[in-house]
Amino acid sequence: MTAEQSIFLFIGFVILFSGYMMVTRSNLVHAALFLVVALFGVAVIFVLLDAGFLAVVQGMGTSVQKNPVFLIREDMREGPEARVGRGLEEELPEGSQ
């Protein structure tokens, strides 16, 4: 196995893992950070394919996409608090407010 192949394997597993983690996290910021890792991994794949321009544009997209998440206040709450303001208040457990 060459160096390139082993890098590809490793990055492939990283992308799969972080993609899975991204769609299963309940914390939106964690999901965004895993999305960043996954997209960065795709950028590395582009580098391996000698597609410099695509890799760089992918890298830019990676870092731009997570920014809106930090501008949405409601979505950064965790636990029972996160249901407030989404029409889910009545499902709050007793005494959590």
Next chain:
Amino acid sequence: MSFWQDPIGVIGEWIHGLLASFLPEAWATFLYTVVSVVVVASFGLIIVIFLIWLERKVAARFQDRLGPNRAGPYGLLQTFADIVKLITKEDVIPEKADWLPFNIAPILSVVAVLLIWAVVPFAPGWIGTDLNVGVLYIAAVGSFGILSILMAGWSSNNKYALLGAFRAVAQLISYEVPMLITLMVPVLLARSMGLMEMVQDQDVWFIVLAPVSGLIFMVSSIAEIGRTPFDLLEAESEIVAGYHTEYTGMKFGLFFAAEFLHAFTVGVLFAILFLGGWRGPGAEEFRVLGVVYLMLKGLLGYFIVMWVRSTLPRIRIDHMLAFNWKFLTPVSLALLILTAVVEKIFEGNAWRIPALLIGNAVVLILSYLVLRSQSRRVARERVTFRKRPEAKPA
């Protein structure tokens, strides 16, 4: 090529040959690349030690002090003492902090700056990767610094840290706009996005062809590294220390080192894009001279950053954003259009340089006139009551 003309090339070939003597060719190249990365990254990190000492000395001179002068000659060992202090400090992690982002953020902030050094042309032939989209790469990598600040601010579970991160979003992303637009001006002039070609194309330094663009690049870069007068993301009188409030010891040290290295990197980028990079007498012949020229020009840019830092007070957040969106962005767009048109009209013409200079001067004068009319209008508006309400016992 002899050793004295290209020492690093000769040493590199020797190391590559040594690795290839007992490893398969592909793995030898891979290991050789890893070694080169480590060398360039260590160069960046070691230079920080010197930069911190330099900044403290220069800032002290601006404030009529002596600066560090106890440890070693001229206080040169002061930074080493500080590093030892930072390493031996207790490492405190807040109980409700988000462990992984909290610990990754300082590393990412240093890495984001070190990644820029991969495309810095030190001398003819001495460049990490001669990417043909080097300028775009710098823009892409630069925004990973913002990501590290956001991660630090959010994962600290501290309101002040989060406020600092929000300010970072507002400031760094806004100032990226004029910076990227002005980055396009050297690209237009050199007809290439690769930094090496850009340096080779600067028979006339681009600061001569596009002085106002250089100025705007410098201003937005200072905002981008978050230094005074744009250090609102760590304004200590308002939000404690901003995004690194909860960090202690060497983790704080990493943020600190990243900031200093970023300031110097900005100086080096300014030198490459506008001051001719490694170009200078004898640089083609002896490559070490090219590195010396680049470092001297980079230090000039760094000195400007330090100068601004120790001279100007912090500006208010609405002023900062208004300055960006209402002044820097329109002016940089006008300059981009102007450069594109003038370059096309005077292509290969002796009038190219004077035309560019006159165009820059016209833009500068026009923007000055607009600013002056604006400032008069603001001065006439009253923002408070003419007669202040008195506080009297009822």
